[in-house]
Amino acid sequence: MADAANQVPDRIPINLIVNGNRRTLDVVPWTTLLDALRDHLALTGTKKGCDHGQCGACTVLVDGRRINSCLTLAVMKDGAEITTIEGFARDGALHPLQQAFIDHDAFQCGYCTPGQICSAAGLLAEGHAGDADEIRELMSGNLCRCGAYPNIVAAIQQAMSRP
Amino acid sequence: MINFQFSRARDVADAILLLTGHPGAKLIAGGTNLIDLMKENVEQPSRLIDISRLPLRTIEETADGGLRVGALVPNSGLAYDPLIEQRYPLLASAILAGASAQLRNMASVGGNLMQRTRCAYFYDTATPCNKRTRSSGCSAIDGLNRNHAILGASNSCIATNPSDMSVALAALDALVHIAGPSGERTMALTDFHRLPGETPDIDTNLEADEIITAVELPPRGFASNYSYLKIRDRLSYAFALVSVAAVLELEGNAISEARVALGGVAHKPWRSAEAEMALRGQAATVEHFSRFADSLLQEAKARSHNGFKIELARRAIVRTLMQAASATPQSQAHKKIA
Numbered sequence: 001m002a003d004a005a006n007q008v009p010d011r012i013p014i015n016l017i018v019n020g021n022r023r024t025l026d027v028v029p030w031t032t033l034l035d036a037l038r039d040h041l042a043l044t045g046t047k048k049g050c051d052h053g054q055c056g057a058c059t060v061l062v063d064g065r066r067i068n069s070c071l072t073l074a075v076m077k078d079g080a081e082i083t084t085i086e087g088f089a090r091d092g093a094l095h096p097l098q099q100a101f102i103d104h105d106a107f108q109c110g111y112c113t114p115g116q117i118c119s120a121a122g123l124l125a126e127g128h129a130g131d132a133d134e135i136r137e138l139m140s141g142n143l144c145r146c147g148a149y150p151n152i153v154a155a156i157q158q159a160m161s162r163p
Numbered sequence: 164m165i166n167f168q169f170s171r172a173r174d175v176a177d178a179i180l181l182l183t184g185h186p187g188a189k190l191i192a193g194g195t196n197l198i199d200l201m202k203e204n205v206e207q208p209s210r211l212i213d214i215s216r217l218p219l220r221t222i223e224e225t226a227d228g229g230l231r232v233g234a235l236v237p238n239s240g241l242a243y244d245p246l247i248e249q250r251y252p253l254l255a256s257a258i259l260a261g262a263s264a265q266l267r268n269m270a271s272v273g274g275n276l277m278q279r280t281r282c283a284y285f286y287d288t289a290t291p292c293n294k295r296t297r298s299s300g301c302s303a304i305d306g307l308n309r310n311h312a313i314l315g316a317s318n319s320c321i322a323t324n325p326s327d328m329s330v331a332l333a334a335l336d337a338l339v340h341i342a343g344p345s346g347e348r349t350m351a352l353t354d355f356h357r358l359p360g361e362t363p364d365i366d367t368n369l370e371a372d373e374i375i376t377a378v379e380l381p382p383r384g385f386a387s388n389y390s391y392l393k394i395r396d397r398l399s400y401a402f403a404l405v406s407v408a409a410v411l412e413l414e415g416n417a418i419s420e421a422r423v424a425l426g427g428v429a430h431k432p433w434r435s436a437e438a439e440m441a442l443r444g445q446a447a448t449v450e451h452f453s454r455f456a457d458s459l460l461q462e463a464k465a466r467s468h469n470g471f472k473i474e475l476a477r478r479a480i481v482r483t484l485m486q487a488a489s490a491t492p493q494s495q496a497h498k499k500i501a
């Protein structure tokens with residue numbers, strides 16, 4: 001370990017626009033966006049599954065694009081707009097994707113669901129998925145160990161057809 | 164993950180200055196591979212230099228009719244760029260065969276070139292690995308080497324390069340633009356990654372104080388006859404056992420130019436100029452492509468668990484070339500192999 005790394009750097013002040021609210025926090029450089037959301041801002045809807053970008057449970061939208069928050073340093077997202085699962089419902093009304101996941105029973109334990117819904121929102125915004133095969137391929141970064149995949153695809157197809 | 168210092172580079176010159184001033188520092192852009200490796204303590208940089216806000220995000224026409232892709236263009240931005248889709252569909256296809264939508268949104272073009280092997284022993288700090296620590300030994304040579312190299316390996320390292328994008332770039336004869344303390348230079352993509360030799364800890368010919376600024380695509384995109392076929396243990400979101408990027412130029416059914424790069428089989432994208440030359444003037448047939456595959460794989464060497472990859476590669480080469488010849492490229496969403 002190099003000498004510089006032995007000194008704990010000062011915390012770095014950053015601003016995040018989280019679900020429309022401006023939040024200011026002080027983070028050490030190695031704080032991931034995932035840990036900042038969960039541990040600093042108490043937004044525990046975003047899940048820590050594998051913490052290595054392999055499961056997709058930590059998926060959030062940053063400036064409208066879906067990413068793995070576990071592989072992102074919070075300090076690098078200073079000024080960014082973050083949408084987590086807590087930002088989907090509006091005035092008590094479920095987001096169409098949330099409603100579609102309920103309508104199609106698209107989860108069992110629910111642990112992957114926040115990441116699935118954030119990822120699906122990113123997929124819809126990107127506009128590259130037409131048929132079920134394309135949805136499956138472009139959702140392949142979100143694992144569901146309960147195996148609710150057919151219902152997840154059906155839920156996303158419902159949300160696509162009723163924008 | 165160890166503690167580290169953090170700096171944000173103001174421009175490319177500042178990034179180079181920070182690199183030269185802080186030995187042990189690393190650049191970070193998308194971070195998808197670096198942060199993962201830091202969590203495993205495989206990478207232990209003393210400082211991260213954030214280059215993600217540098218103005219290297221454009222795709223521009225070059226004077227000779229090619230494209231210059233900024234090093235910070237996200238993988239997804241490159242794959243879905245209309246100019247890339249129209250003129251370099253092989254590249255778009257290869258990128259969409261790799262990683263997940265989330266990772267492609269984060270990962271940069273330059274970072275894709277710098278990503279490290281996914282050899283399980285490289286990731287496991289409890290085992291010896293010459294790539295992690297020079298001269299510590301290789302655990303894969305007599306270990307679980309089912310995914311490992313069949314070409315260009317050494318007695319020090321049999322790891323493979325995991326990139327799909329680089330395989331397409333190799334077939335397209337892409338160039339890498341590099342900036343450093345003594346100015347700018349350009350390197351062929353096929354010269355960028357190294358074979359392991361006795362120094363597998365050095366993946367590329369990029370110097371420690373240099374930064375990738377762009378990848379340049381030459382004018383010829385082979386948009387009519389191309390295919391990227393990736394064979395892996397599951398249909399999506401897995402690294403290649405074998406992948407093949409193939410492009411052809413045809414006059415009737417006769418081949419006037421063929422380029423084939425292999426992924427998943429070596430420490431770098433694998434091409435053979437001699438084998439490609441021998442295809443010129445030949446008809447695009449299974450027989451000729453089989454002979455080409457034998458030639459490209461002539462020096463393939465099996466380890467204890469990966470011998471199947473030689474035959475897998477041979478068949479994948481023939482199949483991909485037939486897809487290219489018949490202008491029916493492999494779909495990355497509809498997985499049936501035609």
